[in-house]
Amino acid sequence: MSEILGKYQLVAELARGGMGIVYLAVSQGPGRFSKLLVIKELKPELAEDASFLQMFLDEARLAARLNHPNIVQxxxxxxxxxxxxxxxxxxxxxxLARVLKRKSEKFTAAMQLRVLSEALQGLSYAHNLTDFDGTPLGSCIAMRRLRTCSSPSTVR
Incomplete structure (x- = not known):
């Protein structure tokens, strides 16, 4: 695969789901600079729905505000x-799914607790983050999922 999307070269398809396709991509720059990235592309038929596209963009803006070692940037x-x-x-x-499927390694209670603890640290950070007007982002994300968040304009 050597398709270009924006300024990124798509290297491989990683997953395909109901909302879109996830690709491994590379960003290249001067001096042999290159960085592997992941690109999540919204399905074109979903992008045609203005409200769905707005929700996709709002959630991406929210995700971009999250800066924590246990959350993908x-x-x-x-x-x-x-x-x-x-x-x-x-x-x-x-x-984690592949780790759990491995028969050769036991997923010990200590390993389970570590994974759970790190996931909860990231979730707690995201839950406690507030928007520019002081609204907790966690509650606005949940409300958007129910499509009842009345003011997406507060998300910048």
Whole structure:
């Protein structure tokens, strides 16, 4: 695969789901600079729905405000023609799902507690973050999922 999306070269498709496609991509610059990233592209048919596209963009803006070691960093919202995408950090390693499927290693209680603790630290950070007007972002994210958040304009 050597497709270009915006200023990124798509390297491989990582996953495909109901909302879109996730790609491994590379950003290249002068002096042989290159960085692996993940790009989440919204399905074109979903982008045609203005309210769905707005929700996608609002959630990307919220995600970009999250800066915590246990949360993947969101770098950019991009468009290329009618294609809409989010650029995120790429974390090398194996997924928790693959660890759990391995028969050769036991997933000990200590390992389970560590994973849970780190996930909860990131969740707590996101839950306690507030918007520019003091509104907790965690509650606004939950309200958006229910499509009842009345003021997406407060998210910058």
């Amino acid at each position: 969101t770098y950019e919202i991009g468009t290329d023609g009618d294609r809409h995408f989010i650029v995120m950090d790429y974390l090398e390693g194996i997924s």
